[in-house]
Amino acid sequence: MTVTQVAKSKPGSVPDCSDEARQPLPDGRDRYTISEVAAFTGLSAHTLRWYERIGLMPHVDRSHTGQRRFTNRDLDWLAFVGKLRLTGMPVADMVRYAELVRLGEHTFSDRQELLESTRRDVLRRIGELRDTLAVLDHKIDTYADARRASERA
Amino acid sequence: MTVTQVAKSKPGSVPDCSDEARQPLPDGRDRYTISEVAAFTGLSAHTLRWYERIGLMPHVDRSHTGQRRFTNRDLDWLAFVGKLRLTGMPVADMVRYAELVRLGEHTFSDRQELLESTRRDVLRRIGELRDTLAVLDHKIDTYADARRASERA
DNA sequence: GCCTTGCCTGGAGTGCACTCCAGGGTTTTA
DNA sequence: TAAAACCCTGGAGTGCACTCCAGGCAAGGC
Incomplete structure (x- = not known):
């Protein structure tokens, strides 16, 4: 199938998740290879395997030869994990949430609490970002003013 | 003087900068020791030295015995760096900005561009965070509904 | 059949942003 | 004037979130 391996988001900065070349879902199916999922989610195949290893994915289905076959449910889960990642939540906490999901319905209140604290x-x-925006705007204005002044001179 | 060494913000998550015990500025002076600055900014003394080493601080003034003496200007700069840090900007980019500042007024337009791209x-x-908030709210509602239903049963 | 491409695993390596240490000098407090 | 607290430097260590590697199996095209 050959889907080009994920465009890595520059590693330094905060997780990005708004990469250009996000592929659309190969319609109607419910079994995707790891590289299809990589292309769709923007995560690398390495990262997807790693997520599974550390317990951040419910155990993924396999083909008869042991290759991963992701389902639409898996994609939904990955989309949600992506949102949590955007909040800056540490992976360990996401794993904790995944564990609660595995444990079943009696963990609803724990999960709710975790999400509410995340919400806060x-x-x-x-x-904070809004404050920062104000500071940036102020500084940008300063530079713009200074340049206008020097052009007039 | 003995200012208790900074309350470290939990190392995993995204930089915090809203630590509880931020000390107020020791009024009126213009020469602060490293631990005073640490208490005031919420950064550790280690981090302040490291910032200087990598060029993220203009070279800090010294006492006659070689100890750092920070000025109000330094504190202003650190406050601004703190804002940039909140945006998730990599330290290397902040160093780049600091360099532009050192180079003088003819870098105004470069600086303005850099800040505008940061602003974007x-x-x-x-x-993204707002989207995430919507997802969280939806999921939290789901849990709340489920719990209400099970209580009624 | 063979070549290319894709996938598997366990484990090692990377980059970032700190964080700490050893070994020593300095300043403040009692 | 001691003890305690503070500060210095260069360099090593840490934790996180990936990222890559070696060595090997599997499936499709020619």
Whole structure:
């Protein structure tokens, strides 16, 4: 099939997840190879295997020869994990959430709490970013003013 | 003087910068020891030295015996760096900005560009976080509904 | 049949942003 | 004037989240 291996988002900065070349879902099916999922999610195949190893994925189905076959449910889960990743939640905490899901319905309240605390973090971070935006705008204005002044001179 | 060494923000997650015990500025002075600055900024003394080593700080003034003496200007700079850090900007890029500042006024347009691109990143991240918030709210509602239903049963 | 491409595993390596250590000098407090 | 607390440097160590490697199996095209 040959789907070109994922465009790596520059490794330094905060996880990106808005990569250009996100492939559309190969329609109607429910069994995807690892490279298809990589192309769709923007994660590398390495990362997908690693997610499974550390327990961040429910164990993925295999073909009769042992190759991974991801389902639409897996893709939904990965999309949600992507959102959590955007919040800056550490992978260990996501694994904890995944464990709660595995444990079944009696962990609903724990999961709810975890998500609510995440929600609070997100609100705080949005606030911080807004403050930062104000500072940036102020500094940008300063530079723009200075340049206008020097052009007039 | 003995200012207790900085409360380290949990190392895993995204930089925090909203630590509880931020000390107020020791008023009116213009020469602060490294531990005073650490208490004030929430950065560790190690990190402050490291910032200087990698060129993220203009070279800091010294006492006659070689100990660092930070000024109010340094504190302003650190506050700004803190904002940039919140955007998720890699340290290497901040160093680049610091270099531009060192190079003088003819780098105004470069600096402005750099800040504008950062500004765009911040806007994008705010958008992502808002999307994430919607997903979280939806999931939290799901759990809350499920729990209400099971209580009624 | 053979070549290319894709996938598998366990484990080692990488890059970033700190964080700590050893071994020593300095300043403040009692 | 001691003890305690603080600060210095260069370099090594840490934790996180990947990222890559070696060595090998499997499937499709020619």
